[in-house]
Amino acid sequence: DARVTQTPRHKVTEMGQEVTMRCQPILGHNTVFWYRQTMMQGLELLAYFRNRAPLDDSGMPKDRFSAEMPDATLATLKIQPSEPRDSAVYFCASGRDRGYGYTFGSGTRLTVV
Amino acid sequence: AQSVTQLGSHVSVSEGALVLLRCNYSSSVPPYLFWYVQYPNQGLQLLLKYTTGATLVKGINGFEAEFKKSETSFHLTKPSAHMSDAAEYFCAVSSLGGNQGGKLIFGQGTELSVKP
Numbered sequence: 213d214a215r216v217t218q219t220p221r222h223k224v225t226e227m228g229q230e231v232t233m234r235c236q237p238i239l240g241h242n243t244v245f246w247y248r249q250t251m252m253q254g255l256e257l258l259a260y261f262r263n264r265a266p267l268d269d270s271g272m273p274k275d276r277f278s279a280e281m282p283d284a285t286l287a288t289l290k291i292q293p294s295e296p297r298d299s300a301v302y303f304c305a306s307g308r309d310r311g312y313g314y315t316f317g318s319g320t321r322l323t324v325v
Numbered sequence: 326a327q328s329v330t331q332l333g334s335h336v337s338v339s340e341g342a343l344v345l346l347r348c349n350y351s352s353s354v355p356p357y358l359f360w361y362v363q364y365p366n367q368g369l370q371l372l373l374k375y376t377t378g379a380t381l382v383k384g385i386n387g388f389e390a391e392f393k394k395s396e397t398s399f400h401l402t403k404p405s406a407h408m409s410d411a412a413e414y415f416c417a418v419s420s421l422g423g424n425q426g427g428k429l430i431f432g433q434g435t436e437l438s439v440k441p
Contacts, residue, residue, distance in 0.1 A: 216368075245429060255415065255431040268428060303368055305429075313359055314429060316368035 214238040216306050218317035225324055230292040233320045235304030236285055244287045245305040245314065246272075246279055255303075261287065294324045327352045327418045329432035337438040344388075344403040346435045348416030351397065357419040358399040359429070360390055364412045372414075375399065386410070411439045 217236040225231055237244050246258040259269040259279035269279060276298075278290045291298055301321050307314035332347040350356055357376050361369040373384025380392040390401045399416060416432040 247431075254433045257428065257430065260428055305369075313371045313374045316361075316370070318368045 214315070216304055216315050216317035218302075218304050218320050220320060221318065222321045223323070225294055225322070227295055227324055228293040229324075230290065231294050231298075231322060231324075233289045233302055233304075233322070235287040235289075235306075235317060237287060237304070237306030238315055239285070241306035241308050241315075242284075243307045243314070244281060245303075246287070246289050247303045247305065249301045249303060249319070250299075258289070258302075291322075294322075296324045299323050327356070327428075327430050329416050329418050329430055331414075331416050331432035331435050333435055334433065335436045335438065337440060338406045339440045340408055341405050344401070344406045344410065344437065346401040346414050346416075346437065348390075348399045348401065348432060349397050350399060350416070350418045352418055358390075358392060359417040359419070360384065360388070360399075360401050361415045361417060361431075362386075362412050363415065363434075369415060372401070406437075406439045408439050408441065411437055413437070 219234045242263050244261045248256045248258055256271055258272040260267045261281050264281040276291055281287045301319045303316050303319045305314040305316045328351045330349045338344055359374045360372040362372050363369045372388050373382045375382045375392045383389045388403045390399050392399050413434045413436050415434045417429050419429045
């Protein structure tokens, strides 16, 4: 089965450090999401791309977060500088069209100490 | 704006009993509706989806859901719970229209426990 691949699976970093999370969407999928999951807030949409163009990043703290798709096979989510409140599981998901349903990666568990 | 409300953050059933997880949505345009399941330390897996056509949708693992437009609901059911169904379940809404059609908005999730 085709998979969405996220790296790293786990990341522990110190407050103030830069963190980069990567996602390889399924080949042929033109839509990519980044979500953050915490116990308190549940699943929050951070960013949303179609055909590599950002459509919505209103859920993302712009002063420290950035999301890009340098090419169709790679999406990145960067936090600089990281803070303890950024500790969460970050999921990437990809899909083909609006009614398709999206395939999620296994997530990156980020801990900022 | 679209939104999803899942009634009950925790549901507990006995093995073999009916599973009913409730989901209500708000959408100004015809919605696409989804149920996802998340097992511990894993990503979300698509259980089933409604886009158009038949309002009763069957998914994996014996789950089904019925789209009721008049009630703005998309409740998830399974006739007989199995221990392996214990997980967190998320309802989500998306839409066809607008330049943000396709944006997937999730409910807060319902944790399902299955007692032996």
